[in-house]
């Protein structure tokens with residue numbers, strides 16, 4: 575017997591769930607996307623070597639996909655596009671990658687995090703290692719979990735406030751035109767290739783924390799995840815549980831990497847659900863736990879989810895390519911010109927810097943985005 579809507583009804587005979595799990599496919603897609611990122615990293619290394627040689631080495635084209643690692647510049651480009659109707663020619667691929675990721679989350683929830691993001695793959699792998707080493711991972715107490723989870727929203731709020739409230743179209747254009755934005759991909763490359771001791775310690779601590787607390791970075795600190803968590807709430811696809819056929823085994827909640835109590839709800843409505851489908855795969859009863867479209871009220875095939883996520887990503891980035899908004903409009907000569915002064919360019923760090931971008935003369939504005947590092 576089971577209780578539903580205050581009534582006690584007879585539980586139907588449990589039919590074994592024979593549907594094939596999708597986790598291997600998910601892992602394969604995650605691995606392929608991570609391999610693509612590694613390839614982008616290698617091409618970037620060769621491009622930077624060309625710049626470091628002052629143009630003496632043979633030229634290797636800059637991979638446009640590297641713009642996907644510039645989320646702030648991409649967010650500004652998006653806002654600039656919304657304001658002016660124009661796509662800024664510096665790092666335009668980042669804008670299309672951002673749009674692709676947002677569209678994936680609008681359709682399939684926060685699926686980018688568990689199906690495509692290379693940091694998500696590292697985080698999962700490290701979490702699995704922790705589970706193997708210690709037999710379990712720590713679930714942070716609820717009273718601490720909530721404030722920690724809000725940290726990523728504070729970071730997102732800070733970026734959103736700086737861009738959407740403090741910057742007008744002029745300030746946006748001046749920032750996007752600035753030498754700092756022009757070389758932001760090269761600076762980002764050096765951040766990782768020439769990593770400071772402090773940054774290395776921070777990365778090391780985050781990795782260690784991710785061993786004991788599953789997805790520590792993603793759950794508590796990633797502002798990208800916060801943005802997708804919010805957009806995912808609008809997604810028409812949600813995990814549904816049939817409380818009548820459910821045998822209350824709790825396997826779904828145990829398998830959920832986001833610590834969602836799947837076994838206690840009828841519909842998973844959570845900014846932490848990454849549509850990884852782990853819960854659906856482990857459910858032992860057929861037609862009890864599934865991803866449902868609120869439009870058709872029918873379960874969505876797991877393979878369709880995999881195909882859909884990849885197809886949306888390829889479609890939006892493909893539009894960027896065929897519309898001629900993929901390649902950077904920065905020539906290798908421009909990169910070479912700025913290579914020597916690269917380390918003197920810094921981004922605005924205070925609201926005063928943004929105020930200067932909005933109001934002062936072009937010279938003062940340039941200093942707001944090209945002043946020596948503080």
Ligand code: SF4
Nearest residue numbers: 830847848850851853
């Ligand atoms: S509720 Fe299911 S789909 Fe969502 S994160 Fe948890 S295991 Fe993944």
Ligand code: SF4
Nearest residue numbers: 820821823824826857
């Ligand atoms: S895995 Fe979850 S939904 Fe499936 S039977 Fe067990 S408790 Fe119910």
